Amino acid sequence: MERxxxxxxxxxxxxxxxxxxxxxxxxxxxxFIPEEELMPGVATWKPSICTLCPAGxxxxxxxxxxxxxxxxxxxxxxMKMGLxxxxxxxxxxxxxxxxxxxxxxAMLQVTYHPDRIKxxxxxxxxxxxxxxxxxxxxxxxxELVAKLQELQAAKQQASLSFLTNPLRGxxxxxxxxxxxxxxxxxxxxxxxxxxxxxRRANELSFGRPQVPTxxxxxxxxxxxxxxxxxxxxxxxxxxxxxxxKMRQGRPGQRTKFVMVEPRLSQTGAxxxxxxxxxxxxxGILALGLAHVIMKEKLHTGAAAGxxxxxxxxxxxxxxxxxxxxxxxxxxxxxxxxxxxxxxxxAHTPAVALIGGAPLATPDGLARALAVNALNALLxxxxxxxxxxxxxxxxxxxxxxxxxxHPESIxxxxxxxxxxxxRETPPVAALLLDQANPVFGLGDAWxxxxxxxRIPFIASFGNFLDDTSVxxxxxxxDHSPLESWVDSTPEAGAQHAVVSxxxxxxxxxxxxxxxxxxxxxxxxxxxxxxxDALPWKTYEEALKTGAKALQALPGSLAAKDSDxxxxxxxxxxxWWSTEIRPAPARPPETRQRFAxxxxxxxxxxEDSPFCFLLCASPLLSDGxxxxxxxxxxxxxxxxxxxxxxWVEINTKTAERLGIKQGDQVExxxxxxxxxxxxxxxPGIAPDVIxxxxxxxxxxxxxxASGRGANPxxxxxxxxxxxxxxxxxxATRVKITKVGEGKLALFGAELRExxxxxx
Amino acid sequence: xxxxPQKKWAMVVDLDRCTGCEAxxxxxxxxxxxxxxxxxxxxxxxxxxxxxxxxxxEGEFPDVRAKFRPVFCQQCDAAPCEPVCPTYASYHTSEGLxxxxxxxxxxxxxxxxxxPYNVRFFNFYNPVWEKPLHLxxxxxxxxxEVGVMEKCTFCVQRIKAAExxxxxxxxxxxxxxxxxxxxQTCAPRALVFGDLNDPASEVARLAKSNRATRLLEELGTQxxxxxxxxxxxxxxxxx
Numbered sequence: 001m002e003r004x005x006x007x008x009x010x011x012x013x014x015x016x017x018x019x020x021x022x023x024x025x026x027x028x029x030x031x032f033i034p035e036e037e038l039m040p041g042v043a044t045w046k047p048s049i050c051t052l053c054p055a056g057x058x059x060x061x062x063x064x065x066x067x068x069x070x071x072x073x074x075x076x077x078x079m080k081m082g083l084x085x086x087x088x089x090x091x092x093x094x095x096x097x098x099x100x101x102x103x104x105x106a107m108l109q110v111t112y113h114p115d116r117i118k119x120x121x122x123x124x125x126x127x128x129x130x131x132x133x134x135x136x137x138x139x140x141x142x143e144l145v146a147k148l149q150e151l152q153a154a155k156q157q158a159s160l161s162f163l164t165n166p167l168r169g170x171x172x173x174x175x176x177x178x179x180x181x182x183x184x185x186x187x188x189x190x191x192x193x194x195x196x197x198x199r200r201a202n203e204l205s206f207g208r209p210q211v212p213t214x215x216x217x218x219x220x221x222x223x224x225x226x227x228x229x230x231x232x233x234x235x236x237x238x239x240x241x242x243x244x245k246m247r248q249g250r251p252g253q254r255t256k257f258v259m260v261e262p263r264l265s266q267t268g269a270x271x272x273x274x275x276x277x278x279x280x281x282x283g284i285l286a287l288g289l290a291h292v293i294m295k296e297k298l299h300t301g302a303a304a305g306x307x308x309x310x311x312x313x314x315x316x317x318x319x320x321x322x323x324x325x326x327x328x329x330x331x332x333x334x335x336x337x338x339x340x341x342x343x344x345x346a347h348t349p350a351v352a353l354i355g356g357a358p359l360a361t362p363d364g365l366a367r368a369l370a371v372n373a374l375n376a377l378l379x380x381x382x383x384x385x386x387x388x389x390x391x392x393x394x395x396x397x398x399x400x401x402x403x404x405h406p407e408s409i410x411x412x413x414x415x416x417x418x419x420x421x422r423e424t425p426p427v428a429a430l431l432l433d434q435a436n437p438v439f440g441l442g443d444a445w446x447x448x449x450x451x452x453r454i455p456f457i458a459s460f461g462n463f464l465d466d467t468s469v470x471x472x473x474x475x476x477d478h479s480p481l482e483s484w485v486d487s488t489p490e491a492g493a494q495h496a497v498v499s500x501x502x503x504x505x506x507x508x509x510x511x512x513x514x515x516x517x518x519x520x521x522x523x524x525x526x527x528x529x530x531d532a533l534p535w536k537t538y539e540e541a542l543k544t545g546a547k548a549l550q551a552l553p554g555s556l557a558a559k560d561s562d563x564x565x566x567x568x569x570x571x572x573x574w575w576s577t578e579i580r581p582a583p584a585r586p587p588e589t590r591q592r593f594a595x596x597x598x599x600x601x602x603x604x605e606d607s608p609f610c611f612l613l614c615a616s617p618l619l620s621d622g623x624x625x626x627x628x629x630x631x632x633x634x635x636x637x638x639x640x641x642x643x644x645w646v647e648i649n650t651k652t653a654e655r656l657g658i659k660q661g662d663q664v665e666x667x668x669x670x671x672x673x674x675x676x677x678x679x680x681p682g683i684a685p686d687v688i689x690x691x692x693x694x695x696x697x698x699x700x701x702x703a704s705g706r707g708a709n710p711x712x713x714x715x716x717x718x719x720x721x722x723x724x725x726x727x728x729a730t731r732v733k734i735t736k737v738g739e740g741k742l743a744l745f746g747a748e749l750r751e752x753x754x755x756x757x
Numbered sequence: 758x759x760x761x762p763q764k765k766w767a768m769v770v771d772l773d774r775c776t777g778c779e780a781x782x783x784x785x786x787x788x789x790x791x792x793x794x795x796x797x798x799x800x801x802x803x804x805x806x807x808x809x810x811x812x813x814x815e816g817e818f819p820d821v822r823a824k825f826r827p828v829f830c831q832q833c834d835a836a837p838c839e840p841v842c843p844t845y846a847s848y849h850t851s852e853g854l855x856x857x858x859x860x861x862x863x864x865x866x867x868x869x870x871x872x873p874y875n876v877r878f879f880n881f882y883n884p885v886w887e888k889p890l891h892l893x894x895x896x897x898x899x900x901x902e903v904g905v906m907e908k909c910t911f912c913v914q915r916i917k918a919a920e921x922x923x924x925x926x927x928x929x930x931x932x933x934x935x936x937x938x939x940x941q942t943c944a945p946r947a948l949v950f951g952d953l954n955d956p957a958s959e960v961a962r963l964a965k966s967n968r969a970t971r972l973l974e975e976l977g978t979q980x981x982x983x984x985x986x987x988x989x990x991x992x993x994x995x996x
């Protein structure tokens with residue numbers, strides 16, 4: 001008898017179940033027959049993709065056998081199944097290069113989280129109460145289909161709204177096909193820290209509506225303006241790999257890294273020189289550097305071309321931006337500005353990065369354009385050691401956010417007056433896929449009220465969060481490790497990448513892949529929707545989409561499409577060094593831009609502090625606050641765990657009589673919150689900083705009700721050109737209210753921390 | 758035939774590469790079944806991180822700097838934790854590691870008291886993995902119970918697995934073949950692991966760098982973690 005047959009027989013007879021459960025009623029469970037071939041104790045490494053941020057790192061998942069409690073046909077039992085034990089970077093993958101960030105390392109806890117939604121739910125209590133009952137998949141899908149048919153019958157298809165986190169690759173293609181053939185407007189992508197302003201700036205300056213890839217490994221001089229490229233911004237793993245190389249990868253050559261930001265970030269802590277320029281003055285500082293380079297004729301190229309011509313006064317040498325002129329506005333001395341400009345020009349290839357807070361004010365676009373012009377002047381655009389753009393293969397779709405008539409989420413949900421009410425009727429049905437605007441937009445947007453007014457909300461996410469708790473119907477997705485996944489990275493690699501991966505493990509709960517559900521719904525609706533989505537499953541759609549890649553230059557060698565597909569899955573995706581970026585086409589604009597100094601803000605009197613939000617290096621934009629590993633990992637700079645805090649400059653705190661750990665109240669014109677104070681020597685005296693991530697009202701047992709959400713008190717402002725949230729344009733005042741509690745790992749290594757205070 | 762030199766496992770930490778991102782900390786939790794203790798226990802100093810990233814501020818605003826330093830068991834050759842253990846739970850392995858036999862440990866915590874690096878962590882309670890978080894547990898690493906001291910092992914389970922594989926394939930271990938979880942995930946390659954007794958290894962080469970130092974070396978603990986100090990940039994030297 002074969003070993004496998006023996007296992008099958010013993011499973012059927014229940015012999016092992018009887019042995020396992022002697023005397024313990026809670027484990028007297030049925031043992032189901034394993035659904036897969038497993039070698040006990042032997043690990044297999046399966047290629048997958050990290051989906052926790054848009055960077056799209058390729059991963060390898062260590063899968064080993066283990067006993068899991070599962071429900072099959074309504075019965076609880078134990079099944080031997082492949083379980084994910086560890087995730088590493090995929091060494092062959094051009095983005096991750098075998099490495100991962102802390103968030104990617106914690107992805108295992110998404111799959112095995114105790115508060116994952118275990119099956120379809122229907123709301124029973126009032127909206128937002130979190131009271132649901134379990135229903136069957138058939139009933140859940142029937143209900144969704146009935147709602148969509150109801151809208152069709154009433155000819156109200158345009159009132160269907162699809163709200164998601166940013167989509168790329170085949171996932172985006174399928175969702176957009178569904179929406180357009182159904183007659184609904186395109187999906188609204190929402191994230192707090194979106195990159196639409198940078199894309200728009202790159203479109204204007206270089207004809208590429210894309211987030212750039214920086215060739216740090218080959219640069220000799222790097223200057224960052226607010227861009228947290230070693231933390232969470234853009235493609236952090238690829239950028240950290242390159243950072244290692246620029247520091248110690250070339251014998252005898254070490255790149256200088258200068259960081260310009262008002263609060264020393266994790267990225268800034270690694271800089272050779274840190275320059276706390278006034279918040280908002282990053283654009284004029286960049287033009288000041290350009291002024292010196294042009295005046296002293298330090299640049300090699302003739303001019304900065306189109307990128308320069310967008311800047312007011314560029315052709316006359318930026319006369320208004322002499323170091324003496326801008327020194328008081330930037331808070332950086334004329335000597336330092338002149339020296340930096342000379343260093344930049346003398347150490348080419350040099351590259352300037354801008355991202356984060358400088359772009360998140362209503363006048364953010366001009367700052368990005370100023371830095372683009374500086375890069376062009378340094379002759380660093382699409383050159384080794386400079387700003388590159390990852391070639392986009394056919395499976396990638398351009399981001400929707402670069403349109404001239406942006407449709408912000410608030411507008412679509414009826415919070416702002418729609419530009420044309422005939423085009424955008426009020427939302428009658430909302431489909432939610434992981435986006436969390438209740439957490440990610442300030443209270444001033446009144447997003448909860450807007451959700452209450454929408455007659456029907458269905459959510460696909462696999463957790464109940466601040467937004468999806470308002471859903472009437474929950475159709476939970478698999479975890480990314482249990483699902484087919486695809487991703488077409490916008491940046492991070494110097495050549496074209498499409499990542500596609502099969503499920504690494506089988507689903508633990510009664511969940512279904514969101515795209516499989518969408519295809520099922522399309523087929524039940526019939527008509528043009530079904531015709532546009534002929535595939536039975538997401539897997540089938542991926543396989544069809546991947547066929548376009550086979551014939552491309554530099555592709556995997558294979559005799560037929562099946563062999564190609566298998567090879568692609570075995571390495572975790574497709575990449576080719578022979579794809580060139582599409583020709584750049586700058587849009588015509590006669591507009592000229594001039595960056596302003598101080599950020600435009602909503603309210604000044606008696607709000608003396610600029611309120612700076614920081615993406616948490618661990619909890620990201622708050623979407624990872626549900627993972628206990630990340631909650632308990634100390635923040636790199638504060639070493640705080642499980643909590644929120646308010647960062648105050650040492651001298652400012654002294655002046656206000658605030659001590660480390662005091663509870664302080666932060667008040668804007670739009671709300672207030674409380675958190676303990678953290679005295680920080682690396683923050684400007686007129687800036688108050690808070691990490692984003694905590695303060696969820698509803699996001700699993702680990703994050704709900706923990707800390708405070710700084711987004712909640714933001715002014716309801718957007719960047720007009722893109723509709724992005726202007727999250728760096730709020731001013732606040734602070735007052736001490738009493739004793740607070742700070743949990744710092746660094747301060748409390750010994751067992752009795754109070755003795756060491 | 759000359760006897761092969763005994764392995765001497767060591768880690769090099771290049772502080773000029775380390776970005777302080779904490780990926781090593783989370784990777785270590787995932788690999789070594791390190792429990793999370795929750796907000797309340799963490800606030801009284803009971804969080805367990807076999808590797809931590811220390812942060813030091815220097816100077817005052819605006820001339821302020823911060824430096825990161827990953828700290829974990831220094832695998833000392835003259836380890837203060839070993840002689841104080843009454844049950845020989847802390848002992849020196851033949852490959853130079855400071856071993857910890859969990860089954861022998863009776864929780865006197867003498868070792869943690871003796872360790873100048875604060876890298877030993879005590880299980881004040883039985884660890885809890887709220888179901889089904891326990892399904893992630895690495896079967897190659899034992900879960901520790903209440904009353905037991907634990908610390909970085911240089912991922913001894915990975916070292917042993919690689920040694921067994923090499924033996925089965927009748928070959929020598931290759932330099933770089935073994936990567937502890939922290940080093941494997943480290944994107945800027947700040948962490949490099951290898952055999953200090955192999956002069957051709959990357960760690961042996963890096964350990965000779967003029968930037969090389971060891972933490973609290975003056976205590977005579979002879980640590981096998983070598984820190985390469987962060988460099989500063991001077992105009993002219995690079996162009």
